[in-house]
Amino acid sequence: MKLYNTLSKKKEEFIPLEEGKVRMYVCGPTVYNFIHIGNARPMIVFDTVRRYFEYKGYDVNYVSNFTDVDDKIIKKAIEEGVSSDEISKRYIAECKKDMAGMNVMPATTHPLATEEIGGMIEMIGTLIEKGYAYEKNGTVYFRTRRFKDYGKLSHKNLDDLRSGERSLLVTGEEEKEDPLDFVLWKPKKEGEPSWESPWSDGRPGWHIECSEMSKKYLGEQIDIHAGGEDLVFPHHENEIAQSEAANGKEFAKYWMHNAFLNIDNRKMSKSLGNFRTVREISEQYDLQVLRFFMLSAHYRSPLNFSAELMQASKNGLERIINAADSLKFLMGNAKSEEMTENEKAAYAKTDEYVKAFENAMEDDFNTADAVASVFDLVKYSNTTADAQSSKEYLKLLLNRLVSLTDVLGLVVDRKEEMLDDDIEKLIEERQAARKAKDFARADAIRDQLLEKGIILKDTREGVQWKRA
């Protein structure tokens, strides 16, 4: 299996640290809003990587954090007049709902930064002891030049960085020994969440969070560290510096980065106001369509989000679901049980599609080609399965199809449509719950309906609903 390593800028053969096991860390979102479809890209891509490793029989320990202490969370909390904790808890719960909708498997562990502060303080202490960090007025900085390999991931030269950084120097940072030094711990400002430490009441820098959580849940050395390409510098470069300086060994063997998702050919960003949340998309499409769309491109190619491409993805997914449906229907009506010799030969031919699928995935997770092999199998199934086929043949074909779509995390079962009467009944129950101020129950009903593709709108005339 080959994967592209940002560290060497080459595709490399994957050799696990421990046979049969994969230790993998994926930087998760900062939780101050619903996740947007850009955030969904690494979630879907690396979930698919994980699924492929599992398909190959690896035992995968998959860790992905939630950054639940950050300036943006604090800002949002102040705007709403609630605690930071309330904001982060709310959006972690919402993020998990979106992940479930996209069929992203829960991580083995989803650590929260705020629950790991003790370990971060310890790691910062080790860095100070080893001379890699220093404290000034309650702030702790990493002594970047002390770490000889700095720049090895982003392939940046320290002196180029230095001239760039100098012009970026912000006030209050003159106390740094070197403009390249970055923050490990910072003292709190009035009203901010804070923790006691030997240096000040304050909170950790963002980079140290991942170094510590990765170490705690996966050990000092891991196989794969992943995230979006914007994280290569400075986040991942700094993680390497911290972890390797503190632990004295190579941190991650392979660094994988997904390219960005653009929207209507422009960078999608909060500041441009052109970002779309996964939740908004779920009102228009089944989130399986979003997943299919993401996998229709190679993860290292930029991907453009547009209504046309989503429509094409919807049609593509529909073709696969139709083929699975048709196999199930034929199975229910099959006249013979066991395969004929001809069918055995016909089934053996599908090995070729499985091989092509695996070859695509083993070539740096080329999901675009893997999807093409699934279509080839669909076509083959549509042309060879009919009312004369044996139940065994149909079943084997269906199993093959499902084993490949499972790797992609695509569910090929048609969702049962909810009857109007059932929807109305649930809406009445929700109204009753609201009246009784049981908002948890009311929300649960809304989510239950949303899962079935039913969107509620509260209007002055009462509750209206529509199908996504």
Ligand code: AMP
């Ligand atoms: P953040 O919450 O900004 O830290 O982002 C969480 C994850 O989403 C990181 O791995 C980012 O690299 C990734 N990400 C953010 N925006 C995009 C985008 N437009 N396309 C692809 N990945 C993104």
Ligand code: ZN
């Ligand atoms: Zn990280």
